Amino acid sequence: MPTNEVIQGLGLDDYKFGFVTDSEPVFRTRPGLDAEIVRQISERKDEPEWMLKRRLKALRIYDAKPMPDWGGDLSELQETLDQTYFYVKPQEQMERSWDDVPENIKQTFERLGIPEAERKLLAGVGAQYDSEMVYHSLKEEWESKGVIFDSIEDGLRNHPELFRKHFGTVIPAADNKFAALNSAVWSGGSFVYIPPGVELETPLQAYFRVNQERLGQFERTLIIADEGSRAHYIEGCTAPVYSTDSFHSGVIEIIVNRDAFFRYTTIQNWSNNMYNLVTQRARVHRGAHMEWLDGNLGSKLTMKYPSCYLMEEGAHGEIMSIAYAGDGQHQDTGGKVIHVAPNTSSSIVSKSISKGTGRSSYRGLCKVYDGATNAKSNVECDALLINETSRTDTFPYIEIDERSASVGHEATVSKVGDEQLFYLMSRGMDEAEAMALIVRGFIEPIAKELPLEYAVELNRLIELEMEGSVG
Amino acid sequence: MNDAAILSVAGLRAKVADEDLHILKGVDLVIRPGEVHAIMGPNGSGKSTLAKVVAGHPAYEATGGSVTFRGEDLLDMEPDERSQAGVFMAFQYPVEIPGVSIANFLRTSLQARLEDDEELDLFDFQELLMERMELLDTDPSFAQRPVNDGFSGGEKKRNEILQMAVLKPSLALMDETDSGLDIDALKIVAQGVNTLRQENPDMSVLLITHYQRILNYIIPDMVHVMFKGRIVESGGPEVAMELEARGYEEYRKAHVA
Structure with a gap:
């Protein structure tokens, strides 16, 4: 503050x-x-x-x-x-x-x-x-x-x-x-x-x-x-x-x-x-x-890009992030995990939402040094686009110098579709309410990790943001 | 126009929103409270489109005629307004909403029906949901699953019926709800609809279907045959039996002639 x-x-x-x-x-x-x-x-x-x-x-x-x-x-x-x-x-x-x-x-x-x-x-x-x-x-x-x-x-x-x-x-x-x-x-x-x-x-x-x-x-x-x-x-x-x-x-x-x-x-x-x-x-x-x-x-x-440097054996790092890019905003976020030692593990889960002319970029690095045997890393980044004008990019950098490492990367981009909106509206929600519910569902895997009062505020904020997103 | 009608469709013409392609070419249909109407027809006849236009699907545009629901012009209303007025559509392909539980989805749907300054009482809602699930013989854990996410075909349809039970519509549009269901799942869906009709005898049903099969379980008052965007025949349940025996061949011949 x-x-x-x-x-x-x-x-x-x-x-x-x-x-x-x-x-x-x-x-x-x-x-x-x-x-x-x-x-x-x-x-x-x-x-x-x-x-x-x-x-x-x-x-x-x-x-x-x-x-x-x-x-x-x-x-x-x-x-x-x-x-x-x-x-x-x-x-x-x-x-x-x-x-x-x-x-x-x-x-x-x-x-x-x-x-x-x-x-x-x-x-x-x-x-x-x-x-x-x-x-x-x-x-x-x-x-x-x-x-x-x-x-x-x-x-x-x-x-x-x-x-x-x-x-x-x-x-x-x-x-x-x-x-x-x-x-x-x-x-x-x-x-x-x-x-x-x-x-x-x-x-x-x-x-x-x-x-x-x-x-x-x-x-x-x-x-x-x-x-x-x-x-x-x-x-x-x-x-x-x-x-x-x-x-x-x-x-x-x-x-x-x-x-x-x-x-x-x-x-x-x-x-x-x-x-x-x-x-x-x-x-x-x-x-x-x-x-x-x-x-x-x-x-x-x-x-x-919050980072975890996993310096010694058995160290574990997790990065969970939510980014919201409204009109004219650019969220260039992600995470870095650096595996230096054996049996280290990491996971990155990144969720971004772009609305209007907003742009969100996932930028991440997974590096495994030689000798970091059996290092494990998993990266998942999901992007949700609200409007036709919204934009998202993914820049996953992966550098692996260790044969026994196992690294997974998964990226998805989804658009809020007419069919999805219609389904919710046919149950009585207006367009903004429908949009907010879809967005809340999208970030739920991370939002549920937040302290309750933060999760509640975040939900309300999304509702406010969605009010101006449609039409 | 019949004053007693709950749904009155007159001369309805509709096309795909971004194209000139007309799918409905003058449809007339009157449904009274408590009636079950089945619409049958081959692929591409426009039967599903009719249900979607009544529900307000944005992919279609009505270009002529009228759709009146309890005396109100339905075509003038947004899909959410139609829902709140008492129209419900059970989807052929229900949409997945990851991260949103069925309970949360339904709570939001009911909350949307209240005034802005009114808050749905959570305990009342929980009670209603449990009561509705019991009525349909559904396991309470079902409501905690994310809407249609990873559901089997049968589970998706069960979810549609549960939503119908919670929202208590006066007109249920069932868009090929029976397609892709095995006989056990079909029975569950039919039982659900019948249970809701028993509870509310005034609930009307418009059942879009390809097959006569579901009509063994949900007995229609009227059966209409749709062909090339028009209703070409209407009658009692016997029409469906005849269709099952003869197929659509004679309509094709008649159309060519």
């Missing part, structure tokens, strides 16, 4: 408005990016010298790397970047009141059935959050088990050795241009450590951290699930996110140690002016299990 003082775009096709509130940020850097700005960011955060050096090095890498020429259309991105404020310190206390939130936004929340307390949070109204009590009791439980769940800034401040040992080890700055950018200007995000053997039943939810620095444009998250631990982290929400920013570039690093189980769920619905370029990767050790559950809605262009 972005922090910003300006609210813009609902991500829903029907809404293309923006508004600005009077409140000024406490501090922000000037537009654009150079070493001076990186220094300012680091100074503001009162960071140790090593982090500043890292940031500056990352900036040099960023400057040296060319803009990617694959995936989506990034030709206008530089212009956006030149106007971007790379660091905005949010207000300590939000002073906007619920009365200031425009009526049409309130109505959308109402239609989405978002609880009152959460609406206020999403609209950037700094009200008491009802979950605070819940959060406090959970926090006590976490602390008694030695779990660390902090903002990334507090992580660096309070756990410097643990932080330094792991930061940037899964996704080094040199990984790609946007990982370099994030490494130079990161701000906001979570730091999580689950000690050996600790099992958490209640998911760690990023929105509980409301009183701390919230997720920003360049959020950075570092998670370490130590040996034999089990946990689930949830970030984001299906409700439209308002932001001034038209650029979001996060980095999520996860280390899943021996025999641990970790699931990372994120559902995001960006406003449709947004470039959303995210790198998320997990390093999975012996016998450990990592799952990415990833939902991408909205944005102008999303490029996001």
Whole structure:
């Protein structure tokens, strides 16, 4: 959830408005990016010298790397970047009141059935959050088990050795241009450590951290699930996110140690002016299990390929993703699984929906290194096209250097057909209701993995989207 | 026009939507409450098209004549409006909807009948569904399966009848429901229809079929023979028996002559 003082775009096709509130940020850097700005960011955060050096090095890498020429259309991105404020310190206390939130936004929340307390949070109204009590009791439980769940800034401040040992080890700055950018200007995000053997039943939810620095444009998250631990982290929400920013570039690093189980769920619905370029990767050790559950809605262009690096014997990785591309949007998403060790296994299930002039691309990589004997991987990607103008592509890259590996790939493209629509309409549903039911059925295998409240919101959102899709 | 008619088709002409090809060339038909009408005819005679035009299939376009359902102009209504008015079509080839359970599908169908601000009571629905499944001697687990996904021919038809039982139409259009069914499945379908007719004696049925066989189990009040887009003969159940014995040859000769 972005922090910003300006609210813009609902991500829903029907809404293309923006508004600005009077409140000024406490501090922000000037537009654009150079070493001076990186220094300012680091100074503001009162960071140790090593982090500043890292940031500056990352900036040099960023400057040296060319803009990617694959995936989506990034030709206008530089212009956006030149106007971007790379660091905005949010207000300590939000002073906007619920009365200031425009009526049409309130109505959308109402239609989405978002609880009152959460609406206020999403609209950037700094009200008491009802979950605070819940959060406090959970926090006590976490602390008694030695779990660390902090903002990334507090992580660096309070756990410097643990932080330094792991930061940037899964996704080094040199990984790609946007990982370099994030490494130079990161701000906001979570730091999580689950000690050996600790099992958490209640998911760690990023929105509980409301009183701390919230997720920003360049959020950075570092998670370490130590040996034999089990946990689930949830970030984001299906409700439209308002932001001034038209650029979001996060980095999520996860280390899943021996025999641990970790699931990372994120559902995001960006406003449709947004470039959303995210790198998320997990390093999975012996016998450990990592799952990415990833939902991408909205944005102008999303490029996001959650990855599992299966480094040791018996490691397992799963990637489940849903992408929804509405009018004028491009979702270039998928997953990467890298098999480095013997008896590793992985699965990717990707479902995309394209509506109107929307375009969804599945882009995936399955790589099996020599020596990763008996590695198994299965990839399934299904695309659903709503209109004649909708588009989908599939780019499955498979690189196998190991004879005993077994890799399966299956891709389907289906169109919502007249016959299917007529069947549902002949039972009394109107065209939009029929369309929504077909779409819900299509994503059901992944939606059923979501926490209930997310699944419900996602369903409502699909209904809203389908209302404008027919005719 | 007969005021007592539930469905009244007069001079109906219809063509394939994107082509000039006329399939119905002036069809007249009157069905009263509680009546069962069978329409028989060779392949391509237009019998299935008639059912689809009545239900509002977008692949066909009515170009002349009228279809009146309980006094309302059906041709002016969308397929969902026709359904909500009480028309139900059992499909010859029911469509698969992966990921959507029969229960969810039916709940959505019933919810669609309510006003926007009304919410279908889930417990009431569950009760209704269970009662309907019991009536048709269907295992409760059936409702949890995704609609027609991986179903056998018989299961698909059973699903159509279950939907009919839940939606309680006043006119059921059965589009070659018997095709591709073995005798056991055929009996199940026929029993289902008969059970629903017993429950609601005013429910009318328009049965499109290729074969006389199903008429042994669902006894029609009237049988019509369709040929080249027109009804060429109408009568009692004996018409079906004669057809079974003689085939469509004489209509072909008559048409050529």
